[in-house]
Amino acid sequence: MVKTYLAVFAALAILTVVTVTVTQLHLARPVAIGIAATIAVVKVSLIALFFMHLKSERGLIYAIVFIALVLVGLLGFILLPDIAHACAVCFSSQGGAPGLARGFYWGTLLLLALPFFLVITIATAIVLAAKKKGSHV
Amino acid sequence: MSTTAETLETATGIPNGKLGIWLFLASEVMLFGGIISSYIVLRMGSPIFGVPPREMLGVPLAMINTFVLITSSVTMVLALASIQKGNRSAFAGYLSATLLLGFVFLGIKAYEYHHKWAEGITLSGSLFGSFYYTMTGLHGLHVIGGLIFNSYILVASLTPSRRGDSKGEGWSGSITPEHHDRVEYAGLYWHFVDLVWVVLFPLLYLI
Numbered sequence: 001m002v003k004t005y006l007a008v009f010a011a012l013a014i015l016t017v018v019t020v021t022v023t024q025l026h027l028a029r030p031v032a033i034g035i036a037a038t039i040a041v042v043k044v045s046l047i048a049l050f051f052m053h054l055k056s057e058r059g060l061i062y063a064i065v066f067i068a069l070v071l072v073g074l075l076g077f078i079l080l081p082d083i084a085h086a087c088a089v090c091f092s093s094q095g096g097a098p099g100l101a102r103g104f105y106w107g108t109l110l111l112l113a114l115p116f117f118l119v120i121t122i123a124t125a126i127v128l129a130a131k132k133k134g135s136h137v
Numbered sequence: 138m139s140t141t142a143e144t145l146e147t148a149t150g151i152p153n154g155k156l157g158i159w160l161f162l163a164s165e166v167m168l169f170g171g172i173i174s175s176y177i178v179l180r181m182g183s184p185i186f187g188v189p190p191r192e193m194l195g196v197p198l199a200m201i202n203t204f205v206l207i208t209s210s211v212t213m214v215l216a217l218a219s220i221q222k223g224n225r226s227a228f229a230g231y232l233s234a235t236l237l238l239g240f241v242f243l244g245i246k247a248y249e250y251h252h253k254w255a256e257g258i259t260l261s262g263s264l265f266g267s268f269y270y271t272m273t274g275l276h277g278l279h280v281i282g283g284l285i286f287n288s289y290i291l292v293a294s295l296t297p298s299r300r301g302d303s304k305g306e307g308w309s310g311s312i313t314p315e316h317h318d319r320v321e322y323a324g325l326y327w328h329f330v331d332l333v334w335v336v337l338f339p340l341l342y343l344i
Contacts, residue, residue: 001218002215002218005211005214005215005218006211008211009207009208009210009211012207012335013204013207016200016203016204016207016338019339019343020196020200020343023191023196023343023344029344032343032344033344036339036343036344037339039339040335040336040339043335044332044335044336047210047328047331047332047335048328048332050214051210051211051213051214051324051328051331052324052325052328052329053321058150058151060149060150060151060156061151061155061156061159064156064159064160064163065159065163067163068162068163068164068166068167068170069166071166071167071170072166072167072170072174075167075170075171075174076170076174076177079174079175079177079178
């Protein structure tokens with residue numbers, strides 16, 4: 001056990017030196033970011049698997065970790081710069097396709113109407129069911 | 138990790154304390170995840186995100202701090218291994234080393250703050266400054282929290298208590314080889330703090 005811990009420690013130390021050394025090489029930016037991210041992921045995995053004993057944990061703990069990772073992944077995706085910079089209501093002013101803005105407005109109205117429609121349907125069903133039951137008594 | 142003899146049956150089959158700490162860590166992932174994603178978005182997308190030159194960031198000191206935290210993580214896990222074997226002096230030694238390294242980390246961080254502030258990287262001076270102090274500050278608070286947790290473990294294991302059931306080996310505290318779950322939980326938290334730094338270091342200093 002202790003040997004494993006020391007081996008993981010050595011790996012973490014070496015990876016730290018590597019990730020710092022790589023930045024001195026002045027690689028192309030996407031490559032540098034890719035290498036730094038890969039090393040960080042490996043280091044995080046080593047710490048979680050061996051120091052936090054995730055390796056010998058059971059399903060439920062994995063499920064918790066998985067949910068956290070999925071949510072963070074979603075967060076990262078939602079915040080992607082391209083999407084963050086997109087302007088949902090700039091269709092017409094940005095010279096988008098004709099009719100796009102009108103379609104957008106109708107889409108919004110439809111989505112707004114949907115919950116009302118659902119609530120009214122369910123309420124009607126409940127009222128009808130109650131009336132039916134009442135008439136039998 | 139192997140469960141201790143005292144572990145009670147729980148509905149989930151996992152000790153409640155462990156389940157709790159993992160849920161807490163999952164929420165911490167979201168906390169740091171939120172800040173880190175906004176940092177990435179603004180760094181990639183904002184036209185006014187100026188990154189200070191590398192010389193000003195002080196990479197060597199941050200690298201030393203990375204080593205300090207990694208070492209403290211391994212001493213923490215060795216402390217857990219020691220208490221599982223019932224080796225009291227090794228446990229106390231490793232846990233004290235973990236605490237000491239935590240303080241060293243904060244000391245170096247304080248020096249870095251002082252230095253950066255003097256060089257003009259301030260909290261409200263630039264986007265980078267805001268993110269730098271928010272992210273490392275939040276992480277620093279977690280380090281302080283870990284130091285408190287670890288101090289409690291050290292005190293509870295070494296000072297005599299009523300619950301102490303030493304088997305002639307000097308374990309007189311409320312944390313003993315038979316009741317060492319909390320050492321594991323403190324370790325989980327401490328490794329998480331290390332893990333966050335491993336992510337912050339390349340994000341703030343290297344890329």
